[in-house]
Amino acid sequence: MTILFYILGYLAVVGFICLAYTKIKSYLAASPLHARWELYPVPHEGSEKTSYGGSFMEEKDWWTKPRHVSHWGDLKALLIEVLALHATLEHNPRLWIRTYPFHVGMYLLMGGTIIVLLSAIAQLCGLDPHGGFMIFVGNVINAVSLVGTLCFIGGGTALVLRRMNDEGLRKYTTPEHYFNLLVFVLFGILGLAAWAVNPSYFELARTFIYNLITFNFAAQTSTLFSLQLLVGFFLLIWIPMTHMGHLFMKYFTYHDIRWGDEPTNYSDRNKQKIADALKYNVTWSADHIAGDGKPKTWVDVATTNPAAPKNED
Numbered sequence: 459m460t461i462l463f464y465i466l467g468y469l470a471v472v473g474f475i476c477l478a479y480t481k482i483k484s485y486l487a488a489s490p491l492h493a494r495w496e497l498y499p500v501p502h503e504g505s506e507k508t509s510y511g512g513s514f515m516e517e518k519d520w521w522t523k524p525r526h527v528s529h530w531g532d533l534k535a536l537l538i539e540v541l542a543l544h545a546t547l548e549h550n551p552r553l554w555i556r557t558y559p560f561h562v563g564m565y566l567l568m569g570g571t572i573i574v575l576l577s578a579i580a581q582l583c584g585l586d587p588h589g590g591f592m593i594f595v596g597n598v599i600n601a602v603s604l605v606g607t608l609c610f611i612g613g614g615t616a617l618v619l620r621r622m623n624d625e626g627l628r629k630y631t632t633p634e635h636y637f638n639l640l641v642f643v644l645f646g647i648l649g650l651a652a653w654a655v656n657p658s659y660f661e662l663a664r665t666f667i668y669n670l671i672t673f674n675f676a677a678q679t680s681t682l683f684s685l686q687l688l689v690g691f692f693l694l695i696w697i698p699m700t701h702m703g704h705l706f707m708k709y710f711t712y713h714d715i716r717w718g719d720e721p722t723n724y725s726d727r728n729k730q731k732i733a734d735a736l737k738y739n740v741t742w743s744a745d746h747i748a749g750d751g752k753p754k755t756w757v758d759v760a761t762t763n764p765a766a767p768k769n770e771d
Contacts, residue, residue: 460677463684467670470691485710491731492715500717501535504528513719525724536659536712543718556620560613564648566606570599574660578668587664603649603659610646614639638702641693647742648686656680670756
């Protein structure tokens with residue numbers, strides 16, 4: 459059973475990476491050319507134009523000039539949205555006070571996991587696991603774990619109650635939404651319990667990760683921590699398969715969709731997407747499409763005048 463437990467850990471990590479990669483790859487390969495949102499300011503225009511909501515297209519003969527994109531502007535706006543949930547705060551503050559603690563808990567535990575991983579690697583490289591520096595890191599992680607699990611429990615519970623009691627939100631809530639939130643709440647409860655009954659949550663986490671990377675299949679010393687890990691393994695596999703995949707897809711939904719304003723003449727990729735889309739079949743019979751109920755391509759539609767008299771047989 460101990461070996462099986464570690465195998466589940468390996469499978470969860472590999473599964474998350476593979477599923478996330480597959481989702482990103484399928485999006486990049488299969489997504490059609492997006493319609494322009496025409497929402498300004500667009501952060502990659504740079505501070506000069508974003509200050510008043512301008513665009514490079516307002517410049518004379520813009521299509522003859524090289525385009526300058528501010529990647530720092532994109533990154534800054536994305537970080538503000540991810541770390542502060544700025545859009546939710548601005549448009550729905552009552553939801554923000556519930557979802558922000560939940561996301562803070564996620565960020566704290568994700569960041570804590572990275573630090574624990576680095577600590578395990580440092581131990582592997584010869585750093586004394588009981589030295590002063592590791593004790594300091596352990597105290598930090600123990601505090602982060604406590605705050606993170608409390609945020610998970612409080613924020614997740616508040617979101618469940620919000621979905622149950624808000625008439626507008628309830629209409630768009632599915633059983634999956636409740637299930638996802640309650641699994642995170644369970645993860646937080648188990649983590650809080652493991653934190654409370656063990657001398658050092660950091661030691662539990664570092665030892666487990668150290669055993670993972672050294673293939674040392676030692677038995678776990680905490681049942682509650684083991685249960686939390688099992689729930690965590692499930693979440694790693696579950697997240698990429700659900701709408702919670704926005705964890706890693708947000709870059710694309712913002713950068714490629716919301717802020718996507720690249721003209722066709724600047725992008726060979728967009729030109730190819732348009733060429734491919736024109737080959738799709740159209741069978742609509744509406745007069746303004748001139749499909750006539752017969753198989754046609756969009757090239758046929760685009761080159762046909764729907765107002766022209768039709769030939770009678």
